[in-house]
Amino acid sequence: MKKYFTLYRPFLLFLTKFFLTYIILTLVYQKFLESFDNNKVDFVTQLVADNTKQLMNLFDADVAIEKDKSESYIRLFYNQQYVARIIEGCNAISVIILFASFVVSFSGRLKYTLSFIVLGSLSVYVLNVVRIAVLSALLYFFPSQNSIIHGVVFPLFIYGVVFVLWIIWIRKFSLYAKNTAET
Template sequence: MKKRKTIIRFLIKFFVTYFLLVGIYSVYLKQTQQKGDVFSCAPITKTVAEHSKWFGELLGYDVALEQHDSELSIKLIVDNIYVARVVEGCNAISVIILFLTFIIAFSGSIKATIIYGIIGTTFIYIVNVARVFILSILMYKYPEYQSILHDLLFPAIIYGAVFLLWIIWVRRFSYLKKIKNE
């Protein structure tokens, strides 16, 4: 009976947290994106593009950004060649929401949850910025592999990072460990 309550509590926490965070993010997107005669991406998407540009410049590439004039995306230009577009899905917010939802649902102490949430979110963001630029460079150098790179390899990197963070959370900080031992 106790295990059933634990599962029900997990599911309630998971779905309430998930829908709350997705709802907040949806409102944010509605208020910050602009489409129509003029297109403008949400500030977080612009920031990811800017940090990806910075990462590319750090590696010695000539990188430029430009708001796409007919869609909600930022053009990423390497050596004067338009190689990729950074769209809302590239900013990793949906992945961060999933990460946070999981650690909240598999509770730990409030302090541990907040600290791990901040550290994990920062880690995911940094991995994502590197992922966006590295994907862009690989698509620039190997355009024939664009589909494999974009659809398989690079989602595996971001979701793999999140999965590792989840494992660390459950093994070290979650109350699940205590319930299991009772």
């Protein structure tokens, strides 16, 4: 048994770091969400909605957002037409948690690890706002394509960006990059 533990130590260490980080960050985020009433929108989701509106306004779009009084979501109107519902799952925090967990599991020097997590998380956040803005415009012009646009294209976009960031992390900054550069 000790032989297998030694042989698979790097993989087991990766899994342990990944799941511990993921569980801890998810529990912290769940605690954060529990601090809001059932029909109240958390401030991160509100910020995403506000930033989406600001971004669309930069392009002279006729955009309005409205908090639903009885539910925990924000309605987004494009050209006075209700096109999107921004919910907690739209704020990309779960994607950022997944991103950070992976970076920690392949951690390098602490300074680089923390810097990459912060810069990568900001990148994911900004690209998520762009994603919601473009998605809203596309849903206005192509409402019959909702399932493809929302269910396929844009998840591929956001997870594709996270995947590229992971590759950059592994190849340029992680301990793995240093170990393979020396051999």
